Structure formats: C-alpha cells, structure tokens
Amino acid sequence: GEDVEQSLFLSVREGDSSVINCTYTDSSSTYLYWYKQEPGAGLQLLTYIFSNMDMKQDQRLTVLLNKKDKHLSLRIADTQTGDSAIYFCAEKVPPGTDKLIFGTGTRLQVFP
Amino acid sequence: ETGVTQTPRHLVMGMTNKKSLKCEQHLGHNAMYWYKQSAKKPLELMFVYNFKEQTENNSVPSRFSPECPNSSHLFLHLHTLQPEDSALYLCASSLTPGQMNTEAFFGQGTRLTVV
Numbered sequence: 001g002e003d004v005e006q007s008l009f010l011s012v013r014e015g016d017s018s019v020i021n022c023t024y025t026d027s028s029s030t031y032l033y034w035y036k037q038e039p040g041a042g043l044q045l046l047t048y049i050f051s052n053m054d055m056k057q058d059q060r061l062t063v064l065l066n067k068k069d070k071h072l073s074l075r076i077a078d079t080q081t082g083d084s085a086i087y088f089c090a091e092k093v094p095p096g097t098d099k100l101i102f103g104t105g106t107r108l109q110v111f112p
Numbered sequence: 113e114t115g116v117t118q119t120p121r122h123l124v125m126g127m128t129n130k131k132s133l134k135c136e137q138h139l140g141h142n143a144m145y146w147y148k149q150s151a152k153k154p155l156e157l158m159f160v161y162n163f164k165e166q167t168e169n170n171s172v173p174s175r176f177s178p179e180c181p182n183s184s185h186l187f188l189h190l191h192t193l194q195p196e197d198s199a200l201y202l203c204a205s206s207l208t209p210g211q212m213n214t215e216a217f218f219g220q221g222t223r224l225t226v227v
Contacts, residue, residue, distance in 0.1 A: 042202055
C-alpha cells in the first residue's frame, strides 16, 4: 500500500542544522518531494529528488535518499527562524500520474 | 503569489447550507486537484481533473461535488456537510498530467468550518 510517515515535531536552535526524516512504503515511487507550509498558506515545493539519485543539494537544502530502506531526509543548513513551518514529504505514485501521497508533516520550530 | 488562487480564504457554513469553493490558475496548466488537509492527518487527494475531465475520485462522499468548466477553473460544491468535514481545502494545478516530473503548485487553501 501507499504510506508516508514523518515525525510530527522538530525543534532546533537558530544556526544549527535541521534534519527532517520521512519513510515511505511504495517502492515504485519515481519522484519524491519536500513541500513547506507556512502558517495560513498553501504548500510550496522546496525540492525534489528522482529515485535513481542518492543525494541532491540546493543551496541550504540537502536531500538524501536511501531507496533500499525507503528513507528520505531533508537537511536544512544554518536554520533560520523563517524556516519555521510544517514540512511535508510526498511521493508520486504510481509512476506516470500526478497523484501525490503526502506524509503527516513535520512541524519545525526554530528558536533563537 | 503562487499563481493558484482560492476563494474564499475562510468559510463558515451550517450543515444545511450550500456553498462553493473556487480555484483559479492562470499558469497554463492542464491538471487541477482538490486536496483535504485535516488536523494531524496527511493531505488527502480528493479529485483530479486532466484537461477538464475527472480522472480520479478518491472515494469522496457525494456531498462534495467538483466542477471543472475549463482548465483554468475548478470548483468544489458543498452541501449538507458534517462537522468532521471541517478542514483546509487545498487546490493545486500542474502542467502536464501524467508526466514523470510535473511540479504541483498549490493555492493558499480555504479554511472551512462546518457548524
């Protein structure tokens, strides 16, 4: 079946790195995504990774994919208070459609 | 500005009311979606429209009725809702349905409260 799991909450100090983890069950996923949702707003695509990649870096964001363990992570370097939001992991299944399966979201709280 | 606009942003309705949510995109996208975001639950895909045709109904109760008159507009008609239908309803669009990597753009959502 299709299931995406995330821890619900993460608290980090400003300037530290944040690591948000996600596990998924569908091995046929081709693309995996990280979305950010700020209070009162919709979802904003942060980054994505193709399933044949292990890592993707985009400025302060690093995505790591362990396809064998079906584990995805998002690392935010030098976390800022503006990074406080809910972060959703999502996978696209089955391949060739636009159906996204989302996790429950991880609320990131950044404190000074 | 996300390019996907939803109105109203907030809606309070009684269980006997009929209301509609509107979504509009001028990004030239051909696929549009309704998602439901409830507290402490993953986002749930409700409906998918590709080139104005409904291609997915994720077992949504009939009290939710979508309408897609053209590729730029999507509505969700609501009637005889229940309090448990209170949630954030998110609209999204993407360029080409079925393509491997098609980024979905989301609107800001309509916060619906059923009383």
